[in-house]
Amino acid sequence: MAAKKKATKKKSPQKQTTTTVSAQSRVAKQKNEVLEIFETYPQIRVAAAKIGVHHSTVYRWFESDTRFAQKAEEARRIGYAAFDDLVESKLMQGINNDNASLIKYYLSRVHPRYKNDRDNVKTNVLSARRMNEIATAVKNWRKWLPGAVQESANTRALLEDSADE
16 A cells, blocks of 8 residues: 655745735734724723733833834823813813812812812821911810800800890
8 A cells, every 4th residue: 555645735935924914914903993092092901902902912012113102102192181171071060060079179279279288298197387277276266165165155144044034
């Protein structure tokens, strides 16, 4: 019996090139899609999920392709600016709807008369100036308190006397 030789197919160089080109064009298309998404959603994980790749792939593109990284950062700046506008409009809507906590938040950060020491405080510890203000207020309150208690007692007594009459 004659041994049959197995026919082995050798990949032609032309076919390998075609495969590489199609993979490169697929990646280029994905990168362009990510850039478009960044202009609306600047978060890397969101953009990666929308095109169906893992976020580490997008990070790898940042590292390996400087041109992509530059375009992506610009697209993300646009996306964050759009997001800031959205958040600001929501804040204004809440203020227009008389949301007291949003009004307080806005005034404490924008209006100079309502700003506090939040920029100077690095932790939950009060600044020395604020501690002095509180100490002074407590001292004044303690000075006022006995008189207020006495006034309150006198007023109560007067009201009780007038009710008896």
